Amino acid sequence: xxxxxFLILTALADxxxxxxxxxxxxxxxxxxxxxxxxxxxxxxxxxxxxxxLVAVDREEVVNSRLRRYYRLTGAGATALRDxxxxxxxxxxxxxxxxxxxxxxx
Amino acid sequence: MTRPDRLDxxxxxxxRAYPGGARRVEVAATxxxxxxxxxxxxxxxxxxxxWHGLVARLRGGTPSRRxxxxxxxxxxxxxxxLVLQAATAAVLATRVYEKPASEYPLYxxxxxxxxxxxxxxxxxxxxxxxxxxxxxxxxxxxxxRGRVLGARVATAxxxxxxxxxxxxSRLTGNEYTFGxxxxxxxxxxxxxxxxxxxxxxxxxxxxxxxxxxWWRVSAGLAAAIALAAMLWDPYLVGGGRxxxxxxxxxxxxxxxxxxxxxxxLRAPAVSGxxxxxxxxxLALLARVVDGSHTDMAHARVLxxxxxxxxxxxxxxxxVVTRRRA
Numbered sequence: 530x531x532x533x534x535f536l537i538l539t540a541l542a543d544x545x546x547x548x549x550x551x552x553x554x555x556x557x558x559x560x561x562x563x564x565x566x567x568x569x570x571x572x573x574x575x576x577x578x579x580x581x582l583v584a585v586d587r588e589e590v591v592n593s594r595l596r597r598y599y600r601l602t603g604a605g606a607t608a609l610r611d612x613x614x615x616x617x618x619x620x621x622x623x624x625x626x627x628x629x630x631x632x633x634x
Numbered sequence: 635m636t637r638p639d640r641l642d643x644x645x646x647x648x649x650r651a652y653p654g655g656a657r658r659v660e661v662a663a664t665x666x667x668x669x670x671x672x673x674x675x676x677x678x679x680x681x682x683x684x685w686h687g688l689v690a691r692l693r694g695g696t697p698s699r700r701x702x703x704x705x706x707x708x709x710x711x712x713x714x715x716l717v718l719q720a721a722t723a724a725v726l727a728t729r730v731y732e733k734p735a736s737e738y739p740l741y742x743x744x745x746x747x748x749x750x751x752x753x754x755x756x757x758x759x760x761x762x763x764x765x766x767x768x769x770x771x772x773x774x775x776x777x778x779r780g781r782v783l784g785a786r787v788a789t790a791x792x793x794x795x796x797x798x799x800x801x802x803s804r805l806t807g808n809e810y811t812f813g814x815x816x817x818x819x820x821x822x823x824x825x826x827x828x829x830x831x832x833x834x835x836x837x838x839x840x841x842x843x844x845x846x847x848w849w850r851v852s853a854g855l856a857a858a859i860a861l862a863a864m865l866w867d868p869y870l871v872g873g874g875r876x877x878x879x880x881x882x883x884x885x886x887x888x889x890x891x892x893x894x895x896x897x898x899l900r901a902p903a904v905s906g907x908x909x910x911x912x913x914x915x916l917a918l919l920a921r922v923v924d925g926s927h928t929d930m931a932h933a934r935v936l937x938x939x940x941x942x943x944x945x946x947x948x949x950x951x952x953v954v955t956r957r958r959a
Contacts, residue, residue: 548660549667566679567664568686571657575690594642594663595656 530612536563537573538582538601538609545586545600548574574599582608640673642666648680651687661687 530538533555540546540554551574552565565573577583582605586598601609642662649662665683669675675683 548664552664552668566682567661567668568679568682568684570664571661572686572689594666595659596663597656597660 530608532559533563533565533569534573534577535609535612535616537565537570537577538605538612541583541599541601542606542609545598547589547596547598549596551599577605581605641669641675644674645669648675648683649687651684652690653687657690658687 536555536558537551539558540551546554548567548570552567552570555563555565574583578585578599581602583599584602586600589596589598645665646659646662649658649665652658652661661683665675665679668679674680
């Protein structure tokens with residue numbers, strides 16, 4: 530799973546968000562390191578919807594702008610959990626090796 | 635006009651790169667949200683939206699629910715018309731007569747010009763036709779293998795390339811020079827690529843609707859029947875007899891019916907009829923664009939009659955079947 534995909538799923542883990550909300554949350558989660566542009570975001574969202582990891586939650590019109598909210602599906606939550614576990618295991622392995630080499634992480 | 639209004643308008647304009655529907659509206663809104671306080675979206679954001687919008691179009695875009703089964707029917711009609719066109723182009727390409735273009739009469743099928751006379755004014759069109767025919771076959775093969783994007787691009791390029799090249803040959807003159815060759819090829823490719831972006835969502839729908847065996851059967855039958863029809867073309871054999879003319883167009887109409895029947899059997903009645911009507915119209919359009927039969931009013935009437943007649947027969951059969959059910 531690529532980092533933007535991981536961050537999008539993470540952004541949707543606790544609540545449904547609209548496109549711009551996801552963009553803001555991804556920027557916040559990554560500490561400003563990852564910034565999604567609208568076209569890139571929707572390409573990723575389309576793929577995640579196709580894979581049933583994300584679903585459309587509801588639509589609202591705010592200030593005459595259509596906002597469609599997306600939420601994580603059960604399969605999406607499972608995928609995020611598995612990916613988190615995989616990354617955590619990688620991090621733990623890296624830390625062990627660094628400790629052994631005398632480098633503090 | 636206030637600043638937000640101006641921003642919204644510009645964002646909507648940029649989002650037009652996306653296929654129509656709610657997604658386009660949504661992208662425009664998000665683009666505007668991301669650029670609040672500005673008069674226009676950032677260049678990088680706009681480029682990103684245009685790029686992904688075009689990619690979305692090439693991949694088939696967001697399926698539109700507005701047209702439903704009619705959209706499927708029209709989509710399949712586009713595909714089968716293009717496959718037929720490519721098959722016909724393959725036949726035409728085998729009949730190129732190798733003589734300098736300046737020696738050709740105004741009408742390539744003038745009596746006395748003989749069997750095997752040129753339907754193309756120069757080799758350039760023939761080359762384009764051969765490439766188009768190969769692309770047409772490749773499209774069917776790719777579709778069968780599930781390579782949908784490749785199939786879409788190849789199918790659209792094949793049919794539109796032929797139409798554009800032949801049409802361009804009327805505009806650029808009949809002499810075979812490097813300039814006219816380049817002009818024709820460039821025109822064919824650019825028009826094909828441009829229209830490809832518009833046509834591919836329809837082709838994508840067809841790829842989703844039509845099972846792979848349909849592609850194999852229809853491509854094979856279309857090629858075989860178009861070959862037989864063209865071999866019997868009275869303008870090529872120089873006779874112009876009514877029986878041969880009728881047989882020729884009956885076979886072309888048969889080709890349309892054969893390739894449409896599988897879809898009509900699995901789709902609702904109206905869409906089957908829509909397929910035939912649209913196919914007839916497209917075949918007619920292709921023939922008019924071709925230019926080789928434009929002065930033959932009776933030929934056009936015959937094609938239209940067969941297209942409409944076939945649609946009527948199929949529609950009647952479907953209605954009867956539904957009533958019995």
